[in-house]
Amino acid sequence: MVAPLAVDIDGTLSRPDRSIDSRVLDVLREWDAPVVVATGKALPYPVALCQFVGVEERVIAENGGVAYVNDELFYFGDRDAAAAVREGFADAGFDLGWGESDLMNRWRETELAVSRERPLDVLTDLADEHGLSVVDTGFAYHVKATEPSKGAALEVVAAELGYEPADFAAVGDSANDVELFGVAGESYAVANADDAARGAADVVLDESYADGFLEAARRVRGE
Numbered sequence: 001m002v003a004p005l006a007v008d009i010d011g012t013l014s015r016p017d018r019s020i021d022s023r024v025l026d027v028l029r030e031w032d033a034p035v036v037v038a039t040g041k042a043l044p045y046p047v048a049l050c051q052f053v054g055v056e057e058r059v060i061a062e063n064g065g066v067a068y069v070n071d072e073l074f075y076f077g078d079r080d081a082a083a084a085v086r087e088g089f090a091d092a093g094f095d096l097g098w099g100e101s102d103l104m105n106r107w108r109e110t111e112l113a114v115s116r117e118r119p120l121d122v123l124t125d126l127a128d129e130h131g132l133s134v135v136d137t138g139f140a141y142h143v144k145a146t147e148p149s150k151g152a153a154l155e156v157v158a159a160e161l162g163y164e165p166a167d168f169a170a171v172g173d174s175a176n177d178v179e180l181f182g183v184a185g186e187s188y189a190v191a192n193a194d195d196a197a198r199g200a201a202d203v204v205l206d207e208s209y210a211d212g213f214l215e216a217a218r219r220v221r222g223e
């Protein structure tokens, strides 16, 4: 039997421009075990991805701040602290960098995502002040509670599905995948992964982005 899969979105199922590489869709749809989409994105994005792919909605969002499985929602983040950092950042004279409608944070419930063009030192100081940490995914700075992570959430999601986290194969590309790689039984970093993810993975793949995911999928299936 093939291992259940925990898979990151940006940098892993995507092309460099963040569009989803269509070749991954049928691989996910036909995966012969549960697929958990584990992302830094807000909850609606992985839910929509599961629906469009045609698999059950089993998701970890906001870097482990929120999870959904078996019609149950789990919250692990710290909304109030994230809201306080948002206020502090505005008081310091900065917007979050996503424009007026802020689609990046509009549906985000437990953390704050800030453009990498904004000053990291100001953000880190504010995060410290409110007991939060900052993770740089290469796509955005995420201000989040320190304890929740994709890995901590996989402990809960796996149990709900009747698995151990160690039964899972995980594929990802960045610092927000490190804890996921820590709890999964086998972990794969795509070749475009950052140093943190490369260091935490069991295997650094030859291929980048979605080609890397497809390579990992072949390896997990033993091909």
Ligand SMILES: O=C(O)COP(=O)(O)O
Pocket: 008, 009, 010, 011, 038, 039, 040, 041, 137, 138, 139, 140, 174, 176
């Ligand atoms: O939202 C981000 O910054 C990264 O998202 P990812 O975890 O799917 O790569």
Ligand SMILES: [Mg+2]
Pocket: 008, 009, 010, 011, 012, 137, 172, 173, 174
């Ligand atoms: Mg990623």
